Amino acid sequence: MDQKNRALITVTDKTNLDILAEGLSHHNYEIISTGGTSRVLREIIEENGYDINVIDVSDVTGYPELFDGRVKTLHPAILGGILFDRSNPEHVQEAKDNNIVSIDLVVNNLYPFESTAAKPGATEDDIIENMDIGGPTATISAVKNWKHVGVLADPAIYETIISEMDLNNGVLTKETRRDLAAFAINTIADYRSANAVELTRRFTGEETLRRKFVDGKELGRYGENWHQKSWLFVDPNISEPNAVIANQVHGGPLGYNNFLDAEAALRTVKEYKDQPTVVVIKHSEPCGIATADTLENALERAWQGDPVSAFGSVIAFNREVDLDTMKVICDRPNTTGKKGWFVEAMIAPSVSPQALEYVQGKKTKSNLRILEVGDMAAGVVEDIEYRELLGGILKQERDSRLYLTDTVEELFREPYQLTCQNSQKELTVGIVTETKPKENSEGLYDFAMKAAKHTKSNAIVICREYSPGQYQVLGMGAGQPNRKDAGGKLAITKAHENLEMEYQVLANLEEATEHAKAMLTSEYDTLMDSASKVIAGQTKEQYIKTQLKDCCLASDAFFPFRDGLDAVAGFGIKNVIQPGGSNGDPSVIEAANEYDIAMVFTGMRHFKH
Structure with a gap:
């Protein structure tokens, strides 16, 4: 040859x-x-x-x-x-x-x-x-x-x-x-x-599903729990920014739970595009979300949503993390009085060189995992998602919309009917109560509904406009078997607790704990200067009720009975946004009218299991 x-x-x-x-x-x-x-x-x-x-x-x-x-x-x-x-x-x-x-x-x-x-x-x-x-x-x-x-x-x-x-x-x-x-x-x-x-x-005529995952590797020392091993595989067909292929620029390797929380954090923060926004995630649930004029302020306001749960959280940012924002993570006093908040991971479009250099100089933050995903609007957004079952797999279209209308503004009018193109259900959208939302409150309602969408069902989220055009989550109830308890026992309790802590600091009361002061904001001294205007002689309960009156309560799905509103109305809630579509809608609307609550129907449910 x-x-x-x-x-x-x-x-x-x-x-x-x-x-x-x-x-x-x-x-x-x-x-x-x-x-x-x-x-x-x-x-x-x-x-x-x-x-x-x-x-x-x-x-x-x-x-x-x-x-x-x-x-x-x-x-x-x-x-x-x-x-x-x-x-x-x-x-x-x-x-x-x-x-x-x-x-x-x-x-x-x-x-x-x-x-x-x-x-x-x-x-x-x-x-x-x-x-x-x-x-x-x-x-x-x-x-x-x-x-x-x-x-x-x-x-x-x-x-x-x-x-x-x-x-x-x-x-x-x-x-x-x-x-x-x-x-x-x-x-x-x-x-x-x-x-x-x-x-x-x-x-x-049979549909079959064959999916490919590559680059399998074992994750860290254990999986979701100490006794479990875990692995990560990459879907090579996904171009949308995600935690799996993110660029890690600092910290130790991500574990199984870190990836789950980073995924939830990224999905949630991508919902908010117009303003600097921060999402704090714990066990895949948002325990804090806030917008602000700067990322630093958004971080502080998001952390206030549930500073206890935020310990050991994963935090997502929709803007580049700058030095001032990094200093909040590294230097702000925590509940023990020591410097620095304990955060498992951060995920953002990018981190400035100054911020990265700063955190690299902090020994206490050597294990803080920092991920960069680039432009959050890049890539092709996947419109299909899957859930594995023991014996099968579920496939569905991704929940990529918020309302049956195209914009929140289209909800702020007298009620009218729209057809869901998928289910062909005729649904009511618009303001369904005698009491109308305050002028220019669309932003608050919109912020609250986005937060509820990314909270595990049954979900109730209570949000406020703490400054003109700036919003934060004050309390949330997630993953509850019934909507009444999600709102009346969890969301309202957390909101009440956060407002009580805020009142103690604003009123400069001796009973205000160092924890309360640490968890409020870096603008403590400034707030003290204007505290008299904020408090205006109100008792603690008056202050809390006044704040709750201007909050918006969002529900991921309809209230099947009026008891969901009965459970929160006594605390002062006056604004509600929910999908509607229940046979019990008339009784729920009747309850809202009794309590002078302004209620908006969106026509789109957001169950999350």
Whole structure:
């Protein structure tokens, strides 16, 4: 057998063939090729004067391309040249006896099956003719014989491979051939998976789901709990900013729970685009959300939402974390009187060099995990999500909208009917009560509904406008079996507790604890100057009720009975936003009217399980 190197090149995507042809010409290669690929290669070679020969597959096999190109490389002269074991003397002799020459490199990419199937009006014949047979067979053959054959399944790597050949006298290292084989077999697996899903749908009407995850690695010392091991896999098809592929710029490795909380934090903070916003997450639930004129102030206000639960939290920011904001994390007194808040992880578009340098100089923050995700609006937003079950998987459209209307402003009018396009339900939207919301309160209602959307059902969230156009969560009840307790026992209790603490500090009472002062804001002295205006001679209970009167209560789903409003009305709640759509709506509206509550129906439920 002669010592010439041979490459089988048969590709649909002709990108970078010029790079490949030039590179192979320097390393004693000849090319075996088919149809359109051979024509393009010959044009490149002739145009550039490369010293390399192109042989048609039909000249190797002794057969023409058959059946409109369905059979070209499916022949022992081709597959045998790829598959025979060069280290096995019997194989070598058998190849020689049958005039089979070695093929040392297989370059292949496949017919455009998926793009063809996705075209409107694509017929069964269209997709069948674009289902590759010979390409995958040659590729898998090269994978099987990876010890002797290289396989290139992506035009983007041609230049890198040629560079390695240049450094190694035309030879690919064992490690490279293994990596190329792993990539190629996964390429074929993805392709055959797409074939199976589409043909099963076309032939039987059955929907199948085949998903791929890569780069699996074990996570830290344990999983959700100490006795559990855990792993993380990457979905290579997701381009939307996410915690899995974020750039970690500081801190220790993320654990299982860190990823869950970072995911919840990022999803929530992306809901708020117009102002600097901070979301504090604990056990996948928002215990604090706030907007402000600066990220620093938003962080402080978000932390106030539940400073006890915020201990050990994951915090998301929708703006670059600057030095002032980082100093809050590192230096603000905590509940023990020491400097620094204990935070497990931070996730943001970016962190300024000054902020990063500052936190790197803090020994107490050496384990604080900091993730950068870049532009939060980048990538393609996934419109499908999945939930695994023991024995199956659920697939649904992502909950990507907030209201049945396009904007919150369209809710602030007399009630009217809209149709949910998916369920075809006729739903009421608008102001459904005799009492109307205050003028320019759309922002507060909108902020509250966004917070409720990202809180586990049954969810009640109480929010306030603490400064013109700036909002914060004061209390939330999450994951409750009934809506009455979520509001009347949890959300209202936390809001009451936070306002009581605030009153103690504003009134400069001796009973105000260091905890209360630490958890309020860095503007403590400024607040003291204006405290008399804020308190204005009110008792603690008067102050709390006055504040709650201007708050907005948001519910992720409808109130099935009036008891949900009965449970909170006595505390002074006067503003409610909820989806509506219950058979009990008339009694709930009646209760709201009795309590002089302004209530808005959105027409869109946001259960979160």
